[in-house]
Amino acid sequence: MIQKLRQRSLRALLVAWGVSLTAFAVVRLVPGDPVLTLLGDQATPEAVAQLRRALHLEGPLPEQYLAFLTDILRGDLGASIVTRQPVLTTIGQTLPVTLWLTGLGIATAIAIALPLGVLGGATASATYLRAFRVVSSVVIAFPVFVSGLVLLLVVGVQLRWLPVAGYAAFPDNLRYLALPALAMGLPNGMIFARILQQSVRETSREEFVEAGIVWGLPRRELVLNYLVRPSLAPTIGLMGYVVGASLASAVILETVFNLPGVGTFLVRGVLARDYPVVQGTLFVFGIIVVAVHFVADTVAAWIDPRVGSPL
Amino acid sequence: MNLPGGPLSGRLAAWWNGMPPRVRTGLVIVGCLVALSLVIPLLSPYDPQRGTGTDPLSPPSVPHLLGTDHLGRDVFVRTFVAARLDLLLAAVGVSLPLVVGTLVGSTIGSTRSRLVQYLGEVAIEGINAFPTLIVVIALIAAFGPGANSILVALFLTAWARYAKVARGRALTIRDIGYLHVARGLGYRWPRILAVHVAPNVFPTTISYAVSDFVIVILAIAGLSFLGAGVQPPTPEWGAMMSEGRLYLAQAWWLALAPGILLSITAVAVSLIASGRTEDAFTQSAR
Amino acid sequence: MPSRSRPADVATTDARRAHAARTAAQDLLAVDDLTIAFEGGAGRPLTVVEGVSLRMSAGGSLGLVGESGSGKTIFCRALLGTLDRHGARVVRGTLTYKGRDFGRASERVWRRIRGSEIAYVPQSSLASLNPVLTVAQQLTSVIRLTEEARGHGRTDLRRRALALLESVEIPRAEQVLDQRPIHLSGGMRQRVVIAAAIARSPSLLVADEPTTALDVRVQRRILDLLGSLRQRLGLALLLVSHDLAVIEEMCESVAVMYAGSIVEMGRREQIMSDPKHPYTDGLLSATIGSDGGREPIPGEVPNVGAWPDGCKFWPRCPLTRWLGGGSPRPECHSGERPSLRVVVGRSSACLFAEAMDGRPTIVAHGDGSGTP
Numbered sequence: 001m002i003q004k005l006r007q008r009s010l011r012a013l014l015v016a017w018g019v020s021l022t023a024f025a026v027v028r029l030v031p032g033d034p035v036l037t038l039l040g041d042q043a044t045p046e047a048v049a050q051l052r053r054a055l056h057l058e059g060p061l062p063e064q065y066l067a068f069l070t071d072i073l074r075g076d077l078g079a080s081i082v083t084r085q086p087v088l089t090t091i092g093q094t095l096p097v098t099l100w101l102t103g104l105g106i107a108t109a110i111a112i113a114l115p116l117g118v119l120g121g122a123t124a125s126a127t128y129l130r131a132f133r134v135v136s137s138v139v140i141a142f143p144v145f146v147s148g149l150v151l152l153l154v155v156g157v158q159l160r161w162l163p164v165a166g167y168a169a170f171p172d173n174l175r176y177l178a179l180p181a182l183a184m185g186l187p188n189g190m191i192f193a194r195i196l197q198q199s200v201r202e203t204s205r206e207e208f209v210e211a212g213i214v215w216g217l218p219r220r221e222l223v224l225n226y227l228v229r230p231s232l233a234p235t236i237g238l239m240g241y242v243v244g245a246s247l248a249s250a251v252i253l254e255t256v257f258n259l260p261g262v263g264t265f266l267v268r269g270v271l272a273r274d275y276p277v278v279q280g281t282l283f284v285f286g287i288i289v290v291a292v293h294f295v296a297d298t299v300a301a302w303i304d305p306r307v308g309s310p311l
Numbered sequence: 312m313n314l315p316g317g318p319l320s321g322r323l324a325a326w327w328n329g330m331p332p333r334v335r336t337g338l339v340i341v342g343c344l345v346a347l348s349l350v351i352p353l354l355s356p357y358d359p360q361r362g363t364g365t366d367p368l369s370p371p372s373v374p375h376l377l378g379t380d381h382l383g384r385d386v387f388v389r390t391f392v393a394a395r396l397d398l399l400l401a402a403v404g405v406s407l408p409l410v411v412g413t414l415v416g417s418t419i420g421s422t423r424s425r426l427v428q429y430l431g432e433v434a435i436e437g438i439n440a441f442p443t444l445i446v447v448i449a450l451i452a453a454f455g456p457g458a459n460s461i462l463v464a465l466f467l468t469a470w471a472r473y474a475k476v477a478r479g480r481a482l483t484i485r486d487i488g489y490l491h492v493a494r495g496l497g498y499r500w501p502r503i504l505a506v507h508v509a510p511n512v513f514p515t516t517i518s519y520a521v522s523d524f525v526i527v528i529l530a531i532a533g534l535s536f537l538g539a540g541v542q543p544p545t546p547e548w549g550a551m552m553s554e555g556r557l558y559l560a561q562a563w564w565l566a567l568a569p570g571i572l573l574s575i576t577a578v579a580v581s582l583i584a585s586g587r588t589e590d591a592f593t594q595s596a597r
Numbered sequence: 598m599p600s601r602s603r604p605a606d607v608a609t610t611d612a613r614r615a616h617a618a619r620t621a622a623q624d625l626l627a628v629d630d631l632t633i634a635f636e637g638g639a640g641r642p643l644t645v646v647e648g649v650s651l652r653m654s655a656g657g658s659l660g661l662v663g664e665s666g667s668g669k670t671i672f673c674r675a676l677l678g679t680l681d682r683h684g685a686r687v688v689r690g691t692l693t694y695k696g697r698d699f700g701r702a703s704e705r706v707w708r709r710i711r712g713s714e715i716a717y718v719p720q721s722s723l724a725s726l727n728p729v730l731t732v733a734q735q736l737t738s739v740i741r742l743t744e745e746a747r748g749h750g751r752t753d754l755r756r757r758a759l760a761l762l763e764s765v766e767i768p769r770a771e772q773v774l775d776q777r778p779i780h781l782s783g784g785m786r787q788r789v790v791i792a793a794a795i796a797r798s799p800s801l802l803v804a805d806e807p808t809t810a811l812d813v814r815v816q817r818r819i820l821d822l823l824g825s826l827r828q829r830l831g832l833a834l835l836l837v838s839h840d841l842a843v844i845e846e847m848c849e850s851v852a853v854m855y856a857g858s859i860v861e862m863g864r865r866e867q868i869m870s871d872p873k874h875p876y877t878d879g880l881l882s883a884t885i886g887s888d889g890g891r892e893p894i895p896g897e898v899p900n901v902g903a904w905p906d907g908c909k910f911w912p913r914c915p916l917t918r919w920l921g922g923g924s925p926r927p928e929c930h931s932g933e934r935p936s937l938r939v940v941v942g943r944s945s946a947c948l949f950a951e952a953m954d955g956r957p958t959i960v961a962h963g964d965g966s967g968t969p
Contacts, residue, residue, distance in 0.1 A: 018437065026449040133585075134333060141581035143529045145536055146570040149552065149559070153567065157560050211725040214677050215739050215793055216712025225738070230729045248444035252533050256556065267537050270452040278452040304729050305777050 004301065012294040019286030024068050027279045028057075051081075072283065078276030080269070087280035090265055095284070097167060097261035101184070101253065102246045104177050108185025109242075113192035113235070118228060120193065121200025132197075136190040144249045148183035148256040155179055165258035180253040188242055192235055199231035206230075233304035240293030247285055330586055337582030344576060348394035357385035359392045359546050368562045377568045380551075381558055382544075390568050393546040397573070400458060400541075401528035404465045405520050411466075412473025413516045417508045419474065420481025435478065438471035444530060448539065456539045461531055469523070473516050480515040481508060522584035525577050532573050548573045625801055625833050626653040626676075630690035631700065633668075633675055635683075635901070643902045645671050645685065647857040648936065655800060658827065658834040660844030660865070662880065663854035666898040669837045672854075673805045675700075676835070677717050678707035694801070712742065716794035720806040722786035726778035732789055733758055733774040739796045765792045766822060784815035788822065795826060801833045808843060820847060841880055845869055853877045856899055856909040858934065863943020873940050873950040875916040908935050908948065920949055 052058045059067075071078070077087040120132055155161050156179065167176050203209065204227055212226045251263030258264075262281060269277030327335070357363050362383030363375070371378045377386035419431030450464035534540035535549030543550050548569035555566025629650050637643035646668040653659050663669050674680050675692060678699065692700040694710065719725040727735055736758040740746050746757060755774070762770035765788040778786055787807065794802060804823065808816040824847060827834050836847050844851055845865060852862040853876060861874040872878045879894035896913035899905060911917050911929040920926050928948050937944040940951065947953070 022446070023449075026446060027453055137333075137581050137585050138578050141525055141577045142574050143532065143570075143577055145533060145552070146574050149556065149566055149570055153559055153563050157563070207719065207721065207724040208727045210679055210682060211717075211719060211790075211793075212727065213679060213682075214711055214717045216708060216742055216797070217738060218742075221738060225730060225734075226727055230727065251444070251448070252537065255537055266448065267539065270448055271456060271538050273452060273455065275452070278449050282446075282449045305779055306728055 005298065008294060008297060012290050015290050015293075016287055019290060020069060020072060020283060021065070023279050023283035023286060024065055026282065027275045028061075028064075068279075077280030077283065080277050081274045082269075082272050082277075087276050090277075091262060091281065091284055094260055094262045094265045097173075097259055098247070098250050098254070098263060100170075100173060101177055101180055101250050101259065101261060102243065104174075104181035105184030105188065105246055105249070106239075106242065108181050109188035109192055112185060112189030113196055114228070116189070116193035117196025117231075117235075118200055118223060120197035121227070121231070122204060122223075132193075136194055139190045140187045142187065144183055144187065145252045145256050147186065148180055148253050151179045151183055152256065167260055176257070176259065180250075180257045180259065183253060184246060184249045188246065191242070192238070195238065196228075196231060196235050199234050200227055203227055203231045230304060233300045233306070236296055236300040236303065239296035240289065243292040243296075244289045247288070333582045334586030337579040337586075340575060340579035341583065344394060344572075344579070345398065348391050348398060351391040352388060352395065355385065355388040355391075357388045359384065359389045360544055368558060368565075370562070371564055378562065378564050380554070380562070380565050386565060386568055389546040389551065390548075390572055393548045393551060393569055394572060394576075396541070396546065397528055397531060397548050398576070400462065400531050401524055404462055404469070404527040404531065405524050407462075407466050408469035408473050408523075409516060409520045412470040413477040413509065413512055415470065416474035416477025416479075416516075417481045417512045420478035420512075421484070421508050431474075431478070435471045435475050438468065439475060443468050443526075444533070447530065447534070448537075451534065451539045456542065458531075458541045461534055461540045465527060465530060469527070472523070473519065476519045477512050477516050480512045484508070484511050518584075521580065525580050525584070528573070528580075529577060624652050624693070625655045625657070625695060626651075626835075627693040628652075628690070629693070631672075631675065631687065631692055632689035633671055633680065633685050634688045635685045637902070642688065644688075644904075645857055645901045646675070648690070648934065649854075649857075649859050650690075650937065651852050651859065651862060653801070653833050653835060656827075656831045656833055657850065658836065658848040659850045659852060660848030661835065661837045661852050661854055662839065662841060662844050664839055664898050666856070666900070667854045668857040668901075669854055670805055673717065673803050673835075673837060676715060676801075676803050677711060678702065678704070712739065712799065713797045714799050715801045715803065716797070716799035718787075718791055718794050718802065718804040718807045720809055722783065722790045722810075723778060725790055726786060728777065728779055731775050731777055732762075732781075736761060736774075736789070736793060736796065739793050743797050761792045761796055762789070765789075765795075765826075766818075767792075783811050784819065787811060787815075787819055791819075791822065791826070795830060795832070798830065799832065801835065802827075803835045803837070805837045806839070807836075809838070809840070816843075823847065841869075853880070856904055857901070858909065858946065859937060859944075860910065860946045861944065862937065867941070867943045871941070873943065873945040873953050874910075874947040875914045875953070876910050878953065879913075879915075905930065907931050907933070908946070916947070916949060916952065920952060 049058075057064065075088060077091070079086050080090065083090075116132070120129065123129070156163065162175055162179055165176075167173060209222070209226050212222050217226070247263075250261065251266060253259070254261045254263035255267060262284070265277065266281040268274070269281065330338070352359070357375075363379065363385055367379055367381050367383040369375065369379045371386075375385050375387060377390060380386055380389070415431070416435070419428060419435070422428060446468050447461070447464040450467065451460045454460035454463060531540060532547070532549035532552075535542075535547050536553045537549075538553065541547035541550050543554060551569040552566045552573075555562070555564075555569070558565055631646060631649045632644060633646040634642040634644045649672060651659065661669055661672070671680070671683070671685060674683060674685070675687060680686055687700040690700065691698045694715065699707065699710070726732075733755060737751070737754040740754055740757050740761070741749075746754060758774060759770055762773060767773055767785060767788050773781065773785065773789070778789070781789070787810075791807075802823075807823070808819050811819060820843065823834065823836075826832060834847065836844060838844055849865055850863065851865050851868045852859050853868070853874065854860070855876050861868060861872065861877045868877060869881065872881060876894070883893045894913055899909060899912070905912055907928070907930045908914070908917075911925050914925070914929065917925040917929040926949070935946045935948050937946050938950075940947075
């Protein structure tokens with residue numbers, strides 16, 4: 001168990017390193033000179049050189065990367081060209097919003113998936129299964145920002161049950177996050193439900209479920225500990241990918257609902273060609289995904305010892 | 312559907328009837344959409360780029376089936392011009408990675424050279440490890456906003472997905488007899504690839520491309536919505552939704568019309584894509 | 598095609614039923630003409646257990662012997678009421694436990710006696726234990742259902758679980774409690790499964806091949822454990838096995854099962870020393886050849902759905918050929934199924950049971966003929 005943990009940690013670190021490489025490389029893939037693009041033709045040579053130095057764009061690439069890496073390890077993600085604020089600070093202010101949103105979105109997804117998954121896994125009705133498959137396909141395909149807009153329109157504008165923009169601290173923030181979390185949670189919930197359903201169906205055929213029945217265990221216990229719990233591992237293992245996708249949804253939904261999260265910060269940075277912002281945010285996102293993968297795989301293995309050695 | 316005479320339409324009819332009903336539904340919807348997107352811009356008297364005489368932000372009514380937007384433009388014709396653009400962009404955004412990815416993946420999957428195999432795997436796995444949208448957004452930061460940037464960015468991230476699928480499929484047919492024969496006969500690689508490997512791999516990757524189409528069209532619309540893609544005043548679903556969002560309270564149809572059509576497209580194509588995979592869970596009920 | 602008793606046997610059956618009814622008050626378990634069928638494909642039900650009747654009294658021990666495919670496991674499932682999980686159901690006959698017929702009872706009714714009255718020890722302990730829960734979690738969830746432990750806290754439940762493990766002679770029980778089944782040895786797991794089965798002090802323990810998956814030394818100890826538990830707790834034991842040696846050691850009565858029906862039943866000493874059915878005889882010879890002369894009965898148990906007419910054993914039966922001068926006696930291979938009748942103090946379903954006399958037994962030859 002400890003050994004697998006060590007293996008997994010090592011892999012995670014390796015991928016984290018890969019993330020830093022990608023964050024570094026992506027911004028430098030620009031054809032032409034990024035600094036000139038930013039400053040325009042009228043730029044003075046001094047201004048150009050200064051910006052270049054600030055962006056770590058001078059010198060050979062390996063040197064640039066090393067400088068980038070050392071800065072990161074010191075906690076310095078550079079400063080925004082537009083606002084001059086340190087990127088890390090702004091991320092620190094905006095990340096909680098995004099994390100709240102993603103967290104709530106996943107919680108919503110789980111809340112939707114559990115009953116559907118268990119129901120679908122235990123049922124014998126072919127009609128239900130066919131209906132579920134069609135409905136889940138539709139929900140999964142439905143673009144997140146459209147469902148966000150629809151929710152915003154119906155619940156926020158027409159019905160005025162929830163606010164349409166802005167943000168507040170906990171616990172008020174729940175009112176602002178409810179709609180986007182729902183928009184995000186619906187398709188993910190359906191994906192989870194499908195997988196959980198399949199898993200529960202396979203588990204229900206296992207002999208230990210019959211053994212539990214024969215011991216006389218009450219139904220609630222059988223469902224929770226003998227059907228759901230052994231079926232969770234595949235769903236939890238997926239969590240890493242789902243968080244990655246959720247972060248992408250969060251970026252869009254933050255714009256739809258005007259939430260001051262990292263997504264909004266990133267989009268503004270992209271539109272303004274603010275490289276340090278893009279680079280730093282990309283890196284942070286990548287690290288988060290790596291961390292979640294790591295935690296998810298570890299939790300899955302802890303819950304279910306049948307989960308095999310990490311790939 | 313009854314098609315008149317001939318053996319060809321017989322086969323067509325057979326293929327059509329062989330499809331599950333949900334796939335047929337999807338095909339019909341997409342077909343109608345494509346037709347409408349071509350026809351309506353031709354038939355409509357209104358210019359998608361210019362305001363009409365009518366007041367801006369007027370609700371749907373008889374001449375303006377979907378109302379007018381904040382500049383007095385007819386939303387109906389704009390929506391379908393946008394349909395044409397989005398469908399086209401998505402088609403391009405899918406076909407390029409499809410072709411390149413399939414060729415590269417097939418090569419990697421059927422080669423005997425260890426070096427090529429290894430390098431190929433590293434490249435493919437490396438690119439696929441990252442959440443696509445985030446990387447695309449970053450690439451657009453580098454290239455600047457615009458439809459071209461989206462396509463290039465999508466291409467750079469997408470080809471590896473196709474290559475992975477293609478490689479997997481190629482591996483399963485690598486050791487089939489006729490490849491040995493072809494090599495033995497001294498056929499050069501491009502010919503082997505084109506004649507033997509590719510025709511066996513393409514059905515798999517094309518099937519993947521159909522589901523990828525949904526991702527691509529949503530990415531294009533999404534990025535344009537964020538302002539990083541197609542720019543106004545060009546009619547594009549995402550861009551229209553972004554503009555319309557500001558008037559959500561007064562004129563909800565501005566944002567919703569393109570949104571609904573985008574959703575219909577996405578759902579319809581998903582239905583088509585779902586036909587390829589007979590899910591285990593409908594089977595297990597029997 | 599369901600078989601019917603022959604007219605001549607109805608009187609016997611009636612008499613036996615009357616006798617049984619008189620002693621019913623004493624019987625723990627009374628199975629009468631139990632017939633179980635699968636919902637077969639294409640609408641036709643497949644009979645898998647046919648006309649099984651047996652009795653068990655409180656504290657008694659009955660061994661159910663048969664090769665694989667004889668229907669023993671499905672019969673066990675019927676005793677636990679889990680037939681519907683396997684797509685099977687009782688189509689005829691009764692299954693009476695403590696005077697109440699459970700054969701077609703609802704799930705709700707079964708829940709009252711499962712675990713608390715009738716318990717099950719399965720063949721594969723690895724497959725029968727929840728892989729994601731610890732031994733403690735699984736045992737305490739069963740213990741929680743007992744009267745004494747109702748409402749008690751976690752510490753108390755754990756203490757009881759520990760005591761339970763010790764009663765099945767598990768070494769280092771404290772550590773075992775926190776293990777998951779995958780980390781335990783086969784013998785330990787089997788003890789855990791037995792512990793879970795006796796936790797609620799059932800009156801009847803159904804053990805389905807409890808030692809088959811274990812190695813010989815461990816088998817010995819598990820059997821000893823079962824024996825001592827039986828004595829200590831006054832359990833009735835229904836032991837199902839293909840291994841005659843195990844049955845002989847543990848059970849006072851024996852019932853031999855072939856292709857879904859009981860072919861011979863009686864006290865252990867009688868059956869083992871003086872079988873009155875060719876199948877039983879064949880099983881004994883197959884076991885007894887310890888000098889290397891193991892002679893398994895030629896042929897195979899017929900598949901469900903492909904049962905022969907008449908006596909199901911006739912295609913493999915040396916007696917019918919011997920009596921018929923080379924070809925099987927017509928009474929054996931056509932007509933209705935023979936039912937159990939009393940022969941020399943036990944029940945046998947062989948029409949010519951009287952023709953079988955003591956050792957040496959009839960040895961079957963490859964060509965189907967037999968010599969006494």
